[in-house]
Amino acid sequence: MPRPRSLTTAGIAAAALAVVERDGLAALSMRAVAAEMGVGTMSLYRYVRGRDELEDLVVDLVLAGVDTAVPPGDPWPARVATLAERARAAVGAHPGVVPLLLTRRHASAGTLRWGEAVVAALADGGFTGEARVIAFRTLMSYVLGAVQVEHLGPLSGPGTAAIAALPAERYPVLADTAAHGRGIAADDEFRRGLAVVLRGLGAADGA
Amino acid sequence: MPRPRSLTTAGIAAAALAVVERDGLAALSMRAVAAEMGVGTMSLYRYVRGRDELEDLVVDLVLAGVDTAVPPGDPWPARVATLAERARAAVGAHPGVVPLLLTRRHASAGTLRWGEAVVAALADGGFTGEARVIAFRTLMSYVLGAVQVEHLGPLSGPGTAAIAALPAERYPVLADTAAHGRGIAADDEFRRGLAVVLRGLGAADGA
DNA sequence: GGGGATAGGCGTACGGTGTACTCGTATCCC
DNA sequence: GGGATACGAGTACACCGTACGCCTATCCCC
Numbered sequence: 001m002p003r004p005r006s007l008t009t010a011g012i013a014a015a016a017l018a019v020v021e022r023d024g025l026a027a028l029s030m031r032a033v034a035a036e037m038g039v040g041t042m043s044l045y046r047y048v049r050g051r052d053e054l055e056d057l058v059v060d061l062v063l064a065g066v067d068t069a070v071p072p073g074d075p076w077p078a079r080v081a082t083l084a085e086r087a088r089a090a091v092g093a094h095p096g097v098v099p100l101l102l103t104r105r106h107a108s109a110g111t112l113r114w115g116e117a118v119v120a121a122l123a124d125g126g127f128t129g130e131a132r133v134i135a136f137r138t139l140m141s142y143v144l145g146a147v148q149v150e151h152l153g154p155l156s157g158p159g160t161a162a163i164a165a166l167p168a169e170r171y172p173v174l175a176d177t178a179a180h181g182r183g184i185a186a187d188d189e190f191r192r193g194l195a196v197v198l199r200g201l202g203a204a205d206g207a
Numbered sequence: 208m209p210r211p212r213s214l215t216t217a218g219i220a221a222a223a224l225a226v227v228e229r230d231g232l233a234a235l236s237m238r239a240v241a242a243e244m245g246v247g248t249m250s251l252y253r254y255v256r257g258r259d260e261l262e263d264l265v266v267d268l269v270l271a272g273v274d275t276a277v278p279p280g281d282p283w284p285a286r287v288a289t290l291a292e293r294a295r296a297a298v299g300a301h302p303g304v305v306p307l308l309l310t311r312r313h314a315s316a317g318t319l320r321w322g323e324a325v326v327a328a329l330a331d332g333g334f335t336g337e338a339r340v341i342a343f344r345t346l347m348s349y350v351l352g353a354v355q356v357e358h359l360g361p362l363s364g365p366g367t368a369a370i371a372a373l374p375a376e377r378y379p380v381l382a383d384t385a386a387h388g389r390g391i392a393a394d395d396e397f398r399r400g401l402a403v404v405l406r407g408l409g410a411a412d413g414a
Numbered sequence: 415g416g417g418g419a420t421a422g423g424c425g426t427a428c429g430g431t432g433t434a435c436t437c438g439t440a441t442c443c444c
Numbered sequence: 445g446g447g448a449t450a451c452g453a454g455t456a457c458a459c460c461g462t463a464c465g466c467c468t469a470t471c472c473c474c
Contacts, residue, residue: 002449003441030432040453042433051432102309106360112370116381123380133388137356138349138400145352149344153313166319173330174323181340193345200407209420210470236460247424249462258461 007037007047013057020058020096030054055100056107062097063110066090068117076125077203083118084143084194091147098151102144115140125202135201142197146190155181155189214244214254220264227265227303237261262307263314269304270317273297275324283332284410290325291350291401298354305358309351322347332409342408349404353397362388362396 015036020028030051034041048054066086070079091101105111119136127135153159163171164178222243227235237258241248255261273293277286298308312318326343334342360366370378371385 003439003451005451029430031430034453042435042454043452045433046451099310102355103306103359106366112373112378112381115370116378119380119384129387130391132384133362133391134396134399134403136384137353137362137388137396138403141352141356141400142345142349142404143352144355145348145350146344148309148351148355149348152310155340155344159313163319163322171319171323173326174319177326177339177343180336181344184337184340189341189344192341193348196341196345196407197349197404198407200403200405210422210468212422214422237462238460241424249425249464250423252462253422 005046007039007043009047009057010061011037012044012047012054013061016054016058017061017094017097021094025096025099028055028058056104058097059100059104060108060110062090062094062101063087063105063108063114065093066110066114068113070117070121076121077198077201079121079124080118080139080198081191081194083114083121084139085190087114087143088147088190092150095151098147102148105144127201138201139197142193146193150186150190154186155184156186212254214246214250216254216264217268218244219251219254219261220268223261223265224268224301224304228301232303232306235262235265263311265304266307266311267315267317269297269301269308270294270312270315270321272300273317273321275320277324277328283328284405284408286328286331287325287346287405288398288401290321290328291346292397294321294350295354295397299357302358305355309355312351334408345408346404349400353400357393357397361393362391363393 012033016028016033019032019036023032030044031041033054034044044054048057068083068086070082074082091098115136118139119132122132122135160178160181164175164182166175166178168175219240223235223240226239226243230239237251238248240261241251251261255264275290275293277289281289298305322343325346326339329339329342367385367388371382371389373382373385375382
C-alpha cells in the first residue's frame with residue numbers, strides 16, 4: 001500500500017565506499033553519502049540506523065568479496081595461508097577503510113564465513129578444543145595486526161627510513177634492522193610472517 | 208621577558224587521558240580537555256598543534272609507562288615475552304585508548320624504546336638481516352592484533368557467546384570453537400598465542 | 415619603582431558534523 | 445477516484461575543530 005523504497009542498503013554501501021575512495025575516510029559523512037546518491041541527508045535514516053551502521057555496511061561490502069572456498073585436497077597450512085592472503089588482498093583493495101575494519105570487523109557476516117573456513121582447516125589439521133581456539137585467535141591476531149602494520153607503517157615507507165636514520169648510539173639494533181627492511185616487499189613480509197605463525201602451529205614447513 | 212607558561216604538555220596529556228577514562232574516547236575533544244584543566248579552549252593551541260597532536264600525547268603517555276629494561280641473563284624468548292606482556296599490560300590499563308594506539312603508535316618515542324629492546328633480544332637469539340626484520344614485524348603484528356582482538360571481541364564477551372549460539376548447520380566448526388573459548392582467560396590467551404609465535408621463530412619451548 | 419616589550423590566555427565566529435522532529439506527498443490498494 | 449501508508453526531505457540544534465585578533469599578565473631594563 002505505501003510507496004515503494006527507492007534506495008537499497010547495498011547501494012548506500014557502494015556510495016559510501018565510493019566517497020571513501022575518492023575523498024578519503026575523513027570525508028565519509030551522512031551528508032556526503034546522501035549527496036553521492038542525489039538524495040536528502042535524512043533520507044538515509046530510513047535505511048540505516050545512523051553513522052555507525054553506515055560504517056558497518058562499508059566493512060561488510062569490502063569483506064563480502066573474500067572467497068572462502070578452498071581446495072579441500074590442500075594440506076591445512078596451505079588452506080589457512082590461502083584464506084589469510086585472500087583476506088589481506090580484500091582489505092588491500094580498499095586501503096582507506098582499514099581503520100573501519102579494525103573496529104567494525106565483528107559486525108560483519110563476511111567475517112563469520114571466513115572464520116568458519118579457517119577453523120574448518122584447523123580442524124582438519126587435528127586441532128580440537130582450546131588448542132583450536134588459540135590457533136584461530138592467534139591467526140586472527142596476526143592477520144589483523146599485519147594488515148594494520150602494513151598500512152600504517154609499511155617497510156617501504158618513510159617511517160622505516162626515519163628509523164634507519166636514527167642515532168645509532170641510542171637505537172643501534174633498531175636502526176640496523178630498519179635498514180635491512182627497506183627492500184622487503186609487502187607481499188613477502190606478510191607471507192613470511194604468516195609462515196612463522198604456521199610453523200609455530202606445528203605446520204611441517206612454512207607453507 | 209614574556210609571561211611564563213602555565214601549562215605543560217604532560218599536564219595536557221594527563222587531562223586528556225582523564226577525560227577518556229571518565230567519559231570515553233568519543234568525548235575526547237579540545238573543548239573537553241580545556242574544561243578539564245579549567246582553561247579556555249584556544250589556550251591549548253599554544254601547547255599543541257591541534258587535535259592530532261593531542262592524541263599523540265595521550266598515546267605517548269600510555270606507552271611511556273612500559274619498562275624496557277629486561278634481565279640480560281634471560282634467554283631471548285623469555286625477554287621478548289616479558290616485553291610483549293608489559294606492552295599489553297600498559298595498553299590494558301587504559302583500554303579506552305586502544306583505537307588511538309592503532310593509528311598513532313608510530314609517533315611515539317616509547318614505541319621506539321620498546322622496539323629497540325625487542326630487536327636487541329632477537330639479535331641475541333641469532334637473528335640478523337631480513338630474518339630479524341621479519342621476526343620483529345611478526346611479533347609487532349601479533350601483539351598489536353592481539354591487543355585489539357582482546358578488547359574488541361574478548362573470548363569472555365557477548366560476541367563469543369553469540370557465535371557459539373550460531374546455527375550449527377551453517378557454522379559447525381566455528382560455533383563449536385567459540386563454545387570452547389568461553390573459559391579461556393585473556394591473560395592465558397595472549398600468553399599461549401605469543402608462545403605459538405615464539406615457537407614459530409625457533410624458540411625451544413613456548414616460553 | 416616605572417615603562418615597555420613579549421607572548422600567554424581566550425572570546426568570538428565560521429564551517430563542518432550527526433541526528434531529532436516535522437510535514438508534504440508519491441505511491442498503491444480498494 | 446479516494447484514502448491509507450510511510451518515504452523523502454527541510455529545518456534546527458548541539459557539538460566539533462580551529463582561524464583570527466584582542467586584552468593583559470609577566471619580566472627585563474632603565
